[in-house]
Amino acid sequence: MKLNLQKTFFASLILLVSSFTWAQTDFQGVAHYMSKTSIDTENFGRPDMSEEQKKRIAERMKSMFEKTYTLTFNQTESLYKEDESLEAPGQDQGGRRGFGAMMSSSFTGGPEYKNVKTNQLLQEQEFFGKQFLVKDELQKYEWQMTGETKQIGQYTCFKATATIQSNAVGFEDFRPPRRGENEGEVEETKPKEPKSVDVVAWYTMQIPVNQGPADYWGLPGLILEVNAGKTTILCTKIVVNPEEKTIIKAPKKGKEVSREEYNEIVQKKTEEIRNNFSNRRGGGPGGRR
Incomplete structure (x- = not known):
């Protein structure tokens, strides 16, 4: 009982000192x-691609x-x-880029600004040479505290947990449609x-x-x-003031544009290029024969 009271006291003391430090009007922090x-x-990749080929491509795409x-x-x-950061040598795969690499290189996320007082989010995004300013409210999270430390x-x-609904474009969207069993047959592109x-x-x-x-x-x-999903973000360094x-x-x-509008623009363009890319590979309209 005495030990628990001591832990509570020291935890409260740390929080009190931290709150005093961060209550300064001119304070700032930098986290990496x-x-x-x-x-x-x-x-x-392709259905006939070996595991070794998949690993080599995954390694080349590591920086993405x-x-x-x-x-x-x-x-x-x-x-x-x-x-x-500088692009790694050979990142362009000798001038030949697959669909995923081409799409990812055309999809650049800029600085993301959050203001918790005004509930505002702003982010610059560049997509296929076009500049967008995503302006929206902050994402709402219904955080559940678990008590774990x-x-x-x-x-x-x-530790805190939450579940959100997301329609953001992911890597699975950056691959051409798979071909069906019949020659020339391509899987149907479904709305995201x-x-x-x-x-x-x-x-x-x-x-x-x-x-x-x-x-x-x-x-x-x-x-x-x-x-979150397949992504992990970890802080490696903090500088206070x-x-x-x-x-x-x-x-x-x-x-x-709003976040929803921007996601729709990206999805529509991605589907258009996926279909064009598939036609070129499979001898469809304007493709190889």
Whole structure:
């Protein structure tokens, strides 16, 4: 009993000190994250492709699914931005790119701005050379606290879970339609339906701001780790009140669209190119014969 009271006391003391530190009007934090998305190789590539071929292609595409980001945040705002990196040699596969590589290289996510005070999300997106400004309300999460804890670096983190409906474009959309058993037969492209995604987040009350990486937010502390579907985002470093402060600016470039409108634009263009790509490969209209 005495030990539990001591733990409660020290936890409360840490939270009190943290709250005082982060209550400063000019405070700022910078968190670095690593994002990794796994690939389902079972449904990857041509039906006759060997496992070794699938592994080689997956390795070449590794840089597309392993990225690093920086989150700059204060009490009410944050800006989540992908770190710049040089393209690995041979990434273009000798000038010959498959459908997935072509689509992914034409799909660039820009800085993502969240304001928890105004409930606003802004993100620059570039798709096939066209610039869009996604403007919407913040994603709503009905977080469930589990009471579980774990340590991430020097921070004690608490587990929260939620389930969301998502119609965002994923890697499975970046492959051409599979051919049927009969020659020239191509699988039917079906409208993309929203799917349920289970989200597990780990947050720390030692940094009491309700911010997090990507779209994630709404917990009583900074989110340091997220597991959602096939994607894991993990915080690797945090700097509190850096000497050089960064002005958090909301993105402004591009045609203004909602998140739903942008997803529809991407889906429509993706389906169009998938069908054209399939026709070229299979001798359809305008394809090889």
